[in-house]
Amino acid sequence: MLIVMCGLQGTGKSTIAAQLGLQLPAPVLPVDPVELAMWAAGIDRDQPTGLAAFVVIGALAGNMLRLGQTVIVDAVNDAEVARQQWRDLAARHEVTLRFVEVVCSDEALHRRRLAGRADNDIAGAAEPTWESVEARREGFTGWTDERLVLDAVDDVPGNVARALAYVGQG
Template structure:
């Protein structure tokens, strides 16, 4: 199975992805740290490192799917082209695809989480500003794939249980 976590930065998507993956004994493939690693390797930021990170994670996910493993991908996935990559990958490997979108319905809490991430440097210097996160919100408008939408205002444990039920089809 290919599980694709989607949502704006700072919503709690990576936290839920990690706990979901632990429950499923599945690897998590996050896109943001791959992009930071590309920068650390000396690839200039004016290069399409975001796209390169998606391609790398897609290749790794394909390898794991070929081995029969369930994979959890962790990325914003606000662009249709990104979501199509995961649809195509699941079809190529003939595996079930589950999208899980994480939102934060409390804008003040969302902004605070984003600020807290920047304070501890979770993904290096790739941390976005509130304005850049808000600008990406429109990428989810009109998205009509079947997906589970989790609100990270709810307790993490509740969201993980909902996600488990969804991916298991129960």
């Protein structure tokens, strides 16, 4: 199975992905650290490192799916082209695809969570601003794929239990 975590930065999707990975168990492949590692390796930020990180994670996920493993991909996935990559990957490997979107219905909470982020280890990698997060929100409008939507105002264990039930493991 390919489980694709989606949602804006600061909603808690990585926290849920990590717990889901522990419960299944399944490897969690986060896109952001791959891009940060490219920058740390000296690849210029003007290069399409975001796209390259998606391609790298797609290749790794494909290898794991080929081995019969369930894989969890962790990324914003606000662009249709990103979500199509995961549809295509699941189809190529003839595995079930489950999208799990994490939202935060409480704007004040979302802003606090975003402001409190410090999850990268690469010097000079800026955390997203509220404005940049809001700009990405539009990428989710009109998205019609079947998906589970979890709200960050709910507790993590409850959201993980709902995700496990959705993927048929709870």
